[in-house]
Amino acid sequence: MAVSGLFFLNGLMVGSWAPKIPVLMERLGISEATMGLIVLCMGIGSVTMMPVFGALTARRGSTYSVRLAAILATPVLLLMSLAPNLWTVVITVLMFGATIGGMDVAMNANAVAVERARRRAIMSSCHGFWSLGGVAGAGLGGIAITYLGEVGHAVVLTVVLAAGLALVFPRLLQDVPSHADRASTPLRLPNTLLPYVIGLVALCCMIPEGAILDWAAVYLQRELGASLALAGWGFAACAGTMAVMRFLGDVIRQWLGAVTTLRISAVIAIIGLAIAGLSSSPVAAIAGFAVAGFGLANMVPIAFSAAGNLPGMANGVGLSVVTTMGYSGILLAPGSIGFLAEYTSFSTIYFGLALLLLFPLAMSRLMKTADFG
The missing domain is CATH 1.20.1250.20 (MFS general substrate transporter like domains)
Incomplete structure (x- = not known):
């Protein structure tokens, strides 16, 4: 349930990003082409940090990695809503992609650890909870922005995320690698095909x-x-x-x-x-x-x-x-x-x-x- 909660919260963050896109375009006065480049920055941030959090997970365990990534990701949409100009928005979007991507790797690794511990598959349902979070974030986010404004929506979302993480963190499976495993895990890409x-x-x-x-x-x-x-x-x-x-x-x-x-x-x-x-x-x-x-x-x-x-x-x-x-x-x-x-x-x-x-x-x-x- 705890790792499923992480997937839901990650999906909630990603889903909440979708209704912010037209709001950011209007506030910054930018075109679809410029917004497309900003969205690309999110992907660049994710792909860049995924291997980093993979190495961190191998050294410190998925629980440590997912906590770090989730804590860093929680306030980013609020910072994005407060960002005053195009370049500060670009920086926060890069941060959002990086932390979301890092959380993605670590929570999938934690789901694998739970599968090993329980000797049964849970990965598909975890991704199902991610889909539910995405639907909730996108659907409720548009309503919240309409009635609370861009910053008000981000404040409520940040509080919800923090409360959700406080609920699931103590219940995550601990998978800290042994000292021998840490020493034998090189911080490099695999050399097998x-x-x-x-x-x-x-x-x-x-x-x-x-x-x-x-x-x-x-x-x-x-x-x-x-x-x-x-x-x-x-x-x-x-x-x-x-x-x-x-x-x-x-x-x-x-x-x-x-x-x-x-x-x-x-x-x-x-x-x-x-x-x-x-x-x-x-x-x-x-x-x-x-x-x-x-x-x-x-x-x-x-x-x-x-x-x-x-x-x-x-x-x-x-x-x-x-x-x-x-x-x-x-x-x-x-x-x-x-x-x-x-x-x-x-x-x-x-x-x-x-x-x-x-x-x-x-x-x-x-x-x-x-x-x-």
Whole structure:
């Protein structure tokens, strides 16, 4: 429950960032292009600090690392709301990305530690709680900004986050490495190929998720003639089925095993993306995105569990590689797909993303380290 609470609070922070974007644009008087560069700074901060917190987790344990990252992250949205000009906002956005990214690595490592201790899967449901936090942050954040203002929303959020962390911190699983483990853990990237291959699996799984998030509505409107109201259901259908399956995913993985679960998930996601890409009507494409969500939901949690349990490798080291490579998919997808869309159709792109998932399917046997007897 405590580590699930961390995922919820992290999702709450990320979700609360979304409604701040138009507010920041209005307050700073900046264009969409400038805001896009600011959003990129968040990703740069995350990807930069993920390996650092991976090494810190390997040396000091995930509990220490996640406490440090969460404490540093808690006031950042308030500082962002108080930042008086563009450059101070950029600095706080970099800080936000860095602390959120560090917390992400450490809380996933703590979830792996709980899985080891309890000998059963919990990673998928943890990511389900992250989704709930994201929905709560985005939905309630807009309402709070409307009635309390930008700073008022940030103050309330900071208090809620601090109270939540005070509740979960004492209940986290302690996983302090022994002195021998610390001495044997080098502060460098792994020199074996396996974590990077699993990282590519996570990357291939997260690119379609980012593509649906950023471009499904555009595809439904421009190529399939959907109304604005209907177009929003592309990502909503995918996100809804993903949330449901993430809460069911641990039971399914415990029952079928990680390898079989990933194979079935990959096939379902491939079918869903192919339906979405080949559809001639928006309703059929939305149904395809929903099917894709069923498949995509548990692929990344399985990859994270597998990375955190690689034999002969400290918890945070392999996981930091996989999370950094995986989340770079969310960063790469929007710009790359937007560029490709200038030369081809979104229909072709989504069908191509279905083919991209053949790589995780082919590498599924590497997920056996995510199993618990």
